[in-house]
Amino acid sequence: MSKLDSKIPAGPIKDKWTNHKNNINLVNPANKRLIDVIVVGTGLAGGAASASLAEMGYNVKAFAYQDSPRRAHSIAAQGGINAAKNYQNDGDSTYRLFYDTVKGGDYRAREANVYRLAEVSASIIDQCVAQGVPFARDYGGLLDNRSFGGVLVSRTFYAKGQTGQQLLLGAYSAMNRQIAKGKIAMHNRHEMLDVVIVDGKARGIIARDLITGKIERHSAHAVVIATGGYGNVFFLSTNAMGSNVTAAWKIHKKGAYFANPCYTQIHPTCIPRSGDHQSKLTLMSESLRNDGRIWVPKHKKDVDAIRNGTLKPTQLAEADRDYYLERRYPAFGNLVPRDVASRAAKERCDAGFGVNATGEAVYLDFAAAFVRYGKEKAHVSGLHNPSEEKILELGREVIKSKYGNLFQMYEKIVDENPYMTPMMIYPAVHYTMGGIWVDYNLQTTIPGCYAAGEANFSDHGANRLGASALMQGLADGYFVLPYTIGDYLANEIRTGTIPTDSPEFDAAEKNVTDTINKMMNIKGTKSVDHFHKRLGKIMWDNVGMARNVEGLKEAMAEIKSIREEFWKDVKIPGTANSMNAELEKAGRVADFLELGELFAKDALDRNESCGGHFREESQTEEGEALRNDKDYAYVSAWEYKGEPADAVLHKEELEFNDIELKQRSYK
Amino acid sequence: MSSNKDMDLLLKIWRQADANSKGELVDYNVTGISPDSSFLEMLDVLNEQLVEKGQEPVVFDHDCREGICGMCSLFINGEAHGPGDQITTCQLHMRSFNDGDTIYIEPFRATAMPVIKDLVVDRSSMDKIQQAGGYVSVNTSGNTQDANALPIPKADADAAFDAATCIGCGACIATCKNASAMLFLSAKVSQFALLPQGKVEAADRVKNMVRVMDEEGFGNCTNTGACEVECPKGISLDNIARMNREYLSASLAD
Numbered sequence: 001m002s003k004l005d006s007k008i009p010a011g012p013i014k015d016k017w018t019n020h021k022n023n024i025n026l027v028n029p030a031n032k033r034l035i036d037v038i039v040v041g042t043g044l045a046g047g048a049a050s051a052s053l054a055e056m057g058y059n060v061k062a063f064a065y066q067d068s069p070r071r072a073h074s075i076a077a078q079g080g081i082n083a084a085k086n087y088q089n090d091g092d093s094t095y096r097l098f099y100d101t102v103k104g105g106d107y108r109a110r111e112a113n114v115y116r117l118a119e120v121s122a123s124i125i126d127q128c129v130a131q132g133v134p135f136a137r138d139y140g141g142l143l144d145n146r147s148f149g150g151v152l153v154s155r156t157f158y159a160k161g162q163t164g165q166q167l168l169l170g171a172y173s174a175m176n177r178q179i180a181k182g183k184i185a186m187h188n189r190h191e192m193l194d195v196v197i198v199d200g201k202a203r204g205i206i207a208r209d210l211i212t213g214k215i216e217r218h219s220a221h222a223v224v225i226a227t228g229g230y231g232n233v234f235f236l237s238t239n240a241m242g243s244n245v246t247a248a249w250k251i252h253k254k255g256a257y258f259a260n261p262c263y264t265q266i267h268p269t270c271i272p273r274s275g276d277h278q279s280k281l282t283l284m285s286e287s288l289r290n291d292g293r294i295w296v297p298k299h300k301k302d303v304d305a306i307r308n309g310t311l312k313p314t315q316l317a318e319a320d321r322d323y324y325l326e327r328r329y330p331a332f333g334n335l336v337p338r339d340v341a342s343r344a345a346k347e348r349c350d351a352g353f354g355v356n357a358t359g360e361a362v363y364l365d366f367a368a369a370f371v372r373y374g375k376e377k378a379h380v381s382g383l384h385n386p387s388e389e390k391i392l393e394l395g396r397e398v399i400k401s402k403y404g405n406l407f408q409m410y411e412k413i414v415d416e417n418p419y420m421t422p423m424m425i426y427p428a429v430h431y432t433m434g435g436i437w438v439d440y441n442l443q444t445t446i447p448g449c450y451a452a453g454e455a456n457f458s459d460h461g462a463n464r465l466g467a468s469a470l471m472q473g474l475a476d477g478y479f480v481l482p483y484t485i486g487d488y489l490a491n492e493i494r495t496g497t498i499p500t501d502s503p504e505f506d507a508a509e510k511n512v513t514d515t516i517n518k519m520m521n522i523k524g525t526k527s528v529d530h531f532h533k534r535l536g537k538i539m540w541d542n543v544g545m546a547r548n549v550e551g552l553k554e555a556m557a558e559i560k561s562i563r564e565e566f567w568k569d570v571k572i573p574g575t576a577n578s579m580n581a582e583l584e585k586a587g588r589v590a591d592f593l594e595l596g597e598l599f600a601k602d603a604l605d606r607n608e609s610c611g612g613h614f615r616e617e618s619q620t621e622e623g624e625a626l627r628n629d630k631d632y633a634y635v636s637a638w639e640y641k642g643e644p645a646d647a648v649l650h651k652e653e654l655e656f657n658d659i660e661l662k663q664r665s666y667k
Numbered sequence: 668m669s670s671n672k673d674m675d676l677l678l679k680i681w682r683q684a685d686a687n688s689k690g691e692l693v694d695y696n697v698t699g700i701s702p703d704s705s706f707l708e709m710l711d712v713l714n715e716q717l718v719e720k721g722q723e724p725v726v727f728d729h730d731c732r733e734g735i736c737g738m739c740s741l742f743i744n745g746e747a748h749g750p751g752d753q754i755t756t757c758q759l760h761m762r763s764f765n766d767g768d769t770i771y772i773e774p775f776r777a778t779a780m781p782v783i784k785d786l787v788v789d790r791s792s793m794d795k796i797q798q799a800g801g802y803v804s805v806n807t808s809g810n811t812q813d814a815n816a817l818p819i820p821k822a823d824a825d826a827a828f829d830a831a832t833c834i835g836c837g838a839c840i841a842t843c844k845n846a847s848a849m850l851f852l853s854a855k856v857s858q859f860a861l862l863p864q865g866k867v868e869a870a871d872r873v874k875n876m877v878r879v880m881d882e883e884g885f886g887n888c889t890n891t892g893a894c895e896v897e898c899p900k901g902i903s904l905d906n907i908a909r910m911n912r913e914y915l916s917a918s919l920a921d
Contacts, residue, residue: 048807051807052807055806066736066738067728067738067790067791068737068790068791068793068794068835070737070794071730071731071737073730073731075735075736076735076736085814085815087815120809123809125814126813126814127807128814129811129814129817129864130805130811131802131803131805132827132858132862132864132865134824134825134827134828134831134858134862135814135824137818137819137821137824138821139821140818141818141819141820141824142815142818143814159828159831162735162832165735166828166831169831172797173802173803174805174807176794176797176801177798177802177804179794179798180798188794211783211784238733240731240732240736241730241731242730275701275703275704277700277701277703277704277709277711277712278704278708279705279708279711282733283733409733409734412754413705415703415760478807479807479809482807527715527718529715571718571721573717573718573722573723573724574723578684578685578784579783579784579787581724581726582718
């Protein structure tokens with residue numbers, strides 16, 4: 001299929017990006033002032049792209065559904081950001097970061113993109129430090145690092161458990177400088193509801209002002225979608241309540257292929273759900289696995305005693321505990337990649353060893369770390385023969401300085417003190433590796449329409465390693481898109497301002513208005529959340545951590561039927577021309593009800609286990625995921641054809657020239 | 668902590684159709700609220716009931732629901748983000764209340780943060796303060812100096828981090844009897860004042876940010892310290908002292 005040209009530059013992998021930058025078209029500074037770029041989303045990718053494009057001289061129009069760009073959900077990322085700086089002298093390099101990321105993604109990412117990501121990673125840290133991002137430092141005043149899952153080096157930069165916040169505030173500050181100069185026109189509380197295509201090129205968007213309900217037209221020479229992932233299709237996830245697929249889905253319906261929708265990351269360390277009232281799930285940073293040990297009781301009788309409260313976890317003898325990750329994966333232990341850790345937790349809980357009332361929780365225990373750090377601290381402080389209690393006290397202080405805010409967050413939600421009793425955790429939907437298909441330039445299959453950050457599919461394959469999302473969002477936003485978009489915009493210098501009174505804008509606006517009116521006029525009997533929860537349940541049960549052919553077919557049929565019911569029976573109070581949170585949700589859920597079916601269809605097509613996608617039909621005798629490179633080493637790019645079930649599959653075959661494909665082993 | 672029993676509550680909630688309408692407190696009863704649910708999940712239950720009855724749900728700002736985005740902004744029983752230390756509204760759990768309680772729920776109020784609808788307020792004035800100087804003027808480039816070329820004492824970096832953890836929710840402003848934005852502003856000024864990267868523009872930064880704060884209609888600081896008490900992130904009053912020093916030395920240099 002000719003449309004799927006990945007445009008990977010020729011030459012050795014280490015020279016591709018440099019050569020590409022040297023060969024692509026540039027726009028001269030005077031001409032940049034004549035060009036408008038729309039950026040939808042102001043998280044790490046969108047915020048960084050908006051600021052960088054404006055600094056270069058383009059006129060940026062940025063959009064966010066929140067009341068300020070600073071609130072995009074990148075803010076919630078906790079643990080850190082990877083970069084191949086090798087500050088810890090543990091042999092890290094661009095190649096190692098590239099290798100770890102491709103392997104961690106279970107060999108389903110595009111090599112050239114990942115290499116570029118690793119290559120620009122060091123510049124991200126330099127850039128953020130220059131902006132005044134307060135990363136953690138050691139006593140010599142130099143930057144500190146920690147380890148994350150799936151790697152054997154320490155390359156993660158962090159700012160306590162608030163790394164995403166600090167990086168986003170860095171991008172936000174860079175945006176503010178350009179907003180003050182008038183180079184970014186910031187549209188807060190606006191939601192993009194369609195893309196406008198003129199003569200085959202993306203030329204603008206239709207957006208709804210969420211305060212007044214007014215439908216607005218905005219034009220530009222290119223449109224960048226940086227609207228994050230679609231994990232909320234599961235209803236419960238670690239995403240923000242407003243995180244949605246709408247912008248990505250709207251461009252999909254206008255011609256952008258959607259790649260690998262079934263690749264979802266189920267994060268192993270989240271706070272278990274407590275009941276039906278739950279509206280979202282909260283992540284506990286993976287960095288905790290540096291010091292926490294994961295276990296369940298070895299014996300069922302102890303499980304029962306813990307569940308009915310007659311036995312405390314701290315009372316259970318070491319010999320009666322099953323540190324199942326250390327048992328199954330001695331080389332990586334508690335630091336196996338996320339997909340492996342999540343499936344192992346599910347396996348133990350499915351076997352009946354879950355430690356809370358719902359049976360869906362395992363322990364993350366810091367007792368050993370308290371002792372280890374406490375002894376070290378006592379030694380440093382010159383305390384001889386400290387009591388056991390003193391050691392624990394000192395150790396708890398060290399842990400507090402590392403993860404204080406996470407422990408506090410846990411206690412607020414669960415009402416248990418994790419310094420005194422192990423945390424309980426369970427996997428939850430966290431990140432979507434799938435997204436809009438893009439070529440090497442981050443351009444979608446619609447000319448002039450780009451996708452950056454979590455919204456695209458490109459760098460994480462079938463599983464994302466910890467601390468790689470922040471890296472990718474900022475790489476795309478600061479160092480990739482601002483260059484590659486110039487290659488396209490170089491042909492737009494004579495175009496002039498794009499008018500918004502064209503028939504294409506008329507039609508797009510009418511389409512949006514008609515859809516809103518249709519929804520408002522259903523006047524059915526059930527709330528938007530009712531449908532969202534039903535969708536989420538079928539997604540979690542049948543398209544979650546383990547999938548099989550029957551379950552997936554059932555999910556496709558059921559999602560279709562929920563969708564049909566939604567369009568007959570949803571009830572949205574209020575009006576369309578005022579602030580209306582139910583209407584906003586309805587639009588997003590309507591899109592999730594289409595995406596969900598494509599998601600299941602994609603999972604059905606991929607009859608192999610890889611990364612976050614585990615097909616029960618494809619596993620080893622020991623129950624480990626079994627990949628099938630012969631038949632499935634491709635990117636699934638889906639073309640919209642009306643009903644999600646009718647979507648047409650295009651395959652981008654993945655070529656691995658610099659890394660040998662192996663079955664992943666963390667043993 | 669209250670018992671594990673589900674709770675029935677009387678809510679008195681500020682309802683206001685839009686910025687130009689007059690608002691009022693309206694009574695709502697909710698029943699069967701789990702003490703483990705969060706305050707916003709309790710409002711979800713209420714809204715679900717209102718939708719069922721065909722009434723307009725209560726609009727409130729919220730997004731991440733894990734205490735970091737700064738969207739949620741409720742004044743609960745006369746306190747920004749309700750009872751409890753160093754939490755946002757979304758981190759407040761119903762176990763902090765008792766069965767049969769009456770709870771007053773109002774928006775964050777300040778002249779510079781007018782109500783948009785119900786419990787939602789317009790905080791764009793806070794963004795404007797940041798736009799006046801809350802940044803280091805460095806363009807994106809692959810050629811800034813190596814991140815470790817500039818060692819920063821750990822104590823300074825940690826103090827800068829503490830100031831930088833402000834989530835921009837506006838609790839300090841809503842709590843202050845003068846509706847002053849000093850704690851908010853001083854957190855950003857302090858972050859950069861403590862770091863070498865921020866020194867170059869320090870004088871202009873503090874002067875411009877203070878000027879815009881005044882222009883936007885925020886009040887003055889009279890050192891009551893209420894802002895620090897209600898700040899969900901524990902931003903310290905020391906930042907205001909540091910900001911005043913910065914402002915004074917910048918003004919004297921003129």
